[in-house]
Amino acid sequence: MPSNSKPKLATLWLSGCSGCHMSLLDNDEALLDLAKNIQLVYGPLVDTKAFPENVDITLIEGAVANYEQAAFLKEVRKHSKILIALGDCAVTGNVPALRNTIKDSANAVLQRAFVENSDKQPLIPTDVPKLLRKVYPLHEVVKVDHYIPGCPPPAGNIAYVLTELLAGKIPIMENKSKYG
Amino acid sequence: MNPKVITIHPVTRIEGHAKVSIFLNDDNSVRDARFQVIDFRGFEKFCDGRPFYEMPSITARACGICPVSHLLASAQACDEVVRVNIPYTAELLRRLIHMGQLIQSHALNFFHLSAPDLLLGMDSEPSKRNILGLAAEYPELARKGIRLRKFGQEIIENVAGKRIHSGDWIVPGGVKVPLNREKRDYLKNNLPEALKVTQETLAMWKNYLPKFEEDIENFGNFPSYYMGLVTHSGGLEHYRGTLRVVAPDGSIMADHLNPQKYHEYIGEASEDWSYMKFPYLKKVGYPEGLYRVGALARLNVASHCGTPLADEELKEFKKLGKDGVVTSTFHYHYARLIETLFCLERTKEILEDSEVLSDNIWAKASVSSSEGVGVAEAPRGTLIHHYRVDKNGLITWTNMIIATEHNNLAFNKAVTQVAKKYVKANKLHEGMLNRVEAVVRAFDPCLSCATHAVGNMPLEVQLVNSEGKVVDRIVR
Numbered sequence: 001m002p003s004n005s006k007p008k009l010a011t012l013w014l015s016g017c018s019g020c021h022m023s024l025l026d027n028d029e030a031l032l033d034l035a036k037n038i039q040l041v042y043g044p045l046v047d048t049k050a051f052p053e054n055v056d057i058t059l060i061e062g063a064v065a066n067y068e069q070a071a072f073l074k075e076v077r078k079h080s081k082i083l084i085a086l087g088d089c090a091v092t093g094n095v096p097a098l099r100n101t102i103k104d105s106a107n108a109v110l111q112r113a114f115v116e117n118s119d120k121q122p123l124i125p126t127d128v129p130k131l132l133r134k135v136y137p138l139h140e141v142v143k144v145d146h147y148i149p150g151c152p153p154p155a156g157n158i159a160y161v162l163t164e165l166l167a168g169k170i171p172i173m174e175n176k177s178k179y180g
Numbered sequence: 181m182n183p184k185v186i187t188i189h190p191v192t193r194i195e196g197h198a199k200v201s202i203f204l205n206d207d208n209s210v211r212d213a214r215f216q217v218i219d220f221r222g223f224e225k226f227c228d229g230r231p232f233y234e235m236p237s238i239t240a241r242a243c244g245i246c247p248v249s250h251l252l253a254s255a256q257a258c259d260e261v262v263r264v265n266i267p268y269t270a271e272l273l274r275r276l277i278h279m280g281q282l283i284q285s286h287a288l289n290f291f292h293l294s295a296p297d298l299l300l301g302m303d304s305e306p307s308k309r310n311i312l313g314l315a316a317e318y319p320e321l322a323r324k325g326i327r328l329r330k331f332g333q334e335i336i337e338n339v340a341g342k343r344i345h346s347g348d349w350i351v352p353g354g355v356k357v358p359l360n361r362e363k364r365d366y367l368k369n370n371l372p373e374a375l376k377v378t379q380e381t382l383a384m385w386k387n388y389l390p391k392f393e394e395d396i397e398n399f400g401n402f403p404s405y406y407m408g409l410v411t412h413s414g415g416l417e418h419y420r421g422t423l424r425v426v427a428p429d430g431s432i433m434a435d436h437l438n439p440q441k442y443h444e445y446i447g448e449a450s451e452d453w454s455y456m457k458f459p460y461l462k463k464v465g466y467p468e469g470l471y472r473v474g475a476l477a478r479l480n481v482a483s484h485c486g487t488p489l490a491d492e493e494l495k496e497f498k499k500l501g502k503d504g505v506v507t508s509t510f511h512y513h514y515a516r517l518i519e520t521l522f523c524l525e526r527t528k529e530i531l532e533d534s535e536v537l538s539d540n541i542w543a544k545a546s547v548s549s550s551e552g553v554g555v556a557e558a559p560r561g562t563l564i565h566h567y568r569v570d571k572n573g574l575i576t577w578t579n580m581i582i583a584t585e586h587n588n589l590a591f592n593k594a595v596t597q598v599a600k601k602y603v604k605a606n607k608l609h610e611g612m613l614n615r616v617e618a619v620v621r622a623f624d625p626c627l628s629c630a631t632h633a634v635g636n637m638p639l640e641v642q643l644v645n646s647e648g649k650v651v652d653r654i655v656r
């Protein structure tokens with residue numbers, strides 16, 4: 001990586017609960033040290049609206065639940081050197097994928113919330129991104145380079161992976177992480 | 181379709197992503213604005229068939245920012261299903277982690293998400309307008325904010341074993357693990373620093389307020405109803421209690437409503453263009469029954485806080501409004517700081533309670549009711565979980581009304597108000613649009629909770645005149 005500019009980090013939030021992002025923030029004061037070595041170029045914590053070109057590392061929380069997310073994830077893959085599935089939703093589908101066992105799940109979840117549980121104007125919204133028939137983990141949509149399991153992954157594991165990658169090393173997750 | 185639509189997408193630095201569309205009139209003035217939520221997960225359906233005691237752990241995954249509030253609302257609904265009164269110490273510990281939850285979430289909103297606008301400036305360079313940019317400019321302040329949030333998370337970690345999604349700790353009928361002395365003492369020792377940071381920040385904020393006069397006047401400043409839990413004496417409450425609704429004129433419209441019967445007074449409407457529903461007060465109707473919840477609403481409905489420092493602050497705060505009702509959405513920031521102070525004082529009281537280390541924490545019982553409702557005041561407002569179970573305790577139906585959803589009508593009204601004031605359609609600039617987003621941030625919406633939303637497209641704002649020609653555009 002060129003020494004004159006700090007490596008670029010992006011974070012992305014698909015169908016997840018933000019707990020994985022919170023776990024990143026749970027590095028507390030160590031965040032300030034991390035900030036010295038990277039440039040945070042995109043994500044829910046920063047104000048950039050378009051995904052930048054040539055991102056070095058992209059951390060992705062959440063599963064893929066709608067068409068817009070799937071299309072965007074493919075775009076992000078094109079512009080990211082290293083793409084990491086952050087947390088169980090991204091790695092396995094986890095909680096959002098609980099709907100996959102339901103018949104015609106996209107319709108069934110919408111029906112319950114917006115029709116059965118509405119007192120006024122029961123209707124399924126249509127002027128919104130359409131839900132996919134099933135919820136997918138990242139690797140079923142794009143190539144994933146590294147996985148950080150956990151719900152959420154412990155803060156230290158996220159820091160470890162970033163530190164290793166910044167040092168040009170391959171993080172070893174064995175005995176480090178578990179699901180849940 | 182009207183070609184004159186300005187879109188802000190995604191809205192950043194809120195908990196979740198959303199989209200704002202601004203609709204223009206023929207004369208380029210702002211007609212209307214919409215706050216749209218654009219993804220959906222479906223907890224109310226996919227929990228069908230799960231054993232009821234799994235619900236705290238599953239539903240906490242609605243939100244990584246306020247998972248503890250979900251745990252508590254869920255556990256209370258489960259307590260109802262088993263029909264027990266939980267032991268005193270269990271309630272004390274549940275209240276304690278909730279204080280941690282509120283402290284961390286309020287600190288996150290103030291320092292990590294809003295301070296970049298408030299201290300660096302709404303028109304400051306977008307690439308620096310974030311917590312790391314703040315750290316570069318005001319390193320001491322950023323460090324303090326990070327440490328305050330950390331203290332909130334540490335309360336949760338020390339009491340429940342894990343900072344985020346500590347669902348194993350909470351059980352229907354109480355909690356599973358008592359608090360030990362060492363952890364209690366650790367928290368006690370770290371409390372003074374958190375208190376000091378909060379008092380300093382509050383003092384700083386009060387000094388800053390005159391600078392924001394214009395924003396206060398125009399940031400979602402309108403009369404509305406307010407709702408929140410209160411204690412039996414009408415004080416600030418975050419865990420149990422009863423609901424109070426205050427009318428726009430400051431009078432108490434309804435008091436000590438039984439939260440179990442929420443559906444008698446709160447209705448939910450759907451709209452075609454958002455994955456977040458629109459709750460309204462049934463008595464007033466839709467959409468006029470617009471009400472606000474969260475820190476500002478809680479301070480508007482509460483007659484007092486119940487702790488000495490926060491009570492002093494509340495008195496001063498109430499003077500900002502007519503009849504004790506503060507109407508500007510901008511003052512959510514101030515209200516959150518006062519609540520943080522309250523939470524720290526309460527934390528201290530709980531840690532000093534002689535029963536806090538007791539191991540009488542779990543009243544065990546089996547399914548004895550087919551229905552349960554749990555209500556808590558999450559950082560962002562009233563949170564309702566409602567379950568029905570079969571005789572084996574398997575879930576047959578779920579309804580959740582999330583704090584952020586209650587504010588949905590108010591978001592739309594606030595966004596429209598700010599857009600009308602700041603978006604001058606014949607000339608766009610970035611800071612102007614950021615103000616529209618900032619009003620959303622002031623509410624501190626949590627869309628992870630409300631459905632969870634995302635969708636990151638480049639922000640391109642186009643201004644199209646009545647002949648369909650682009651006269652101005654901004655990309656960021």
Ligand code: SF4
Nearest residue numbers: 016017019087088089
């Ligand atoms: S893995 Fe867990 S913490 Fe992360 S987004 Fe999913 S539910 Fe939330």
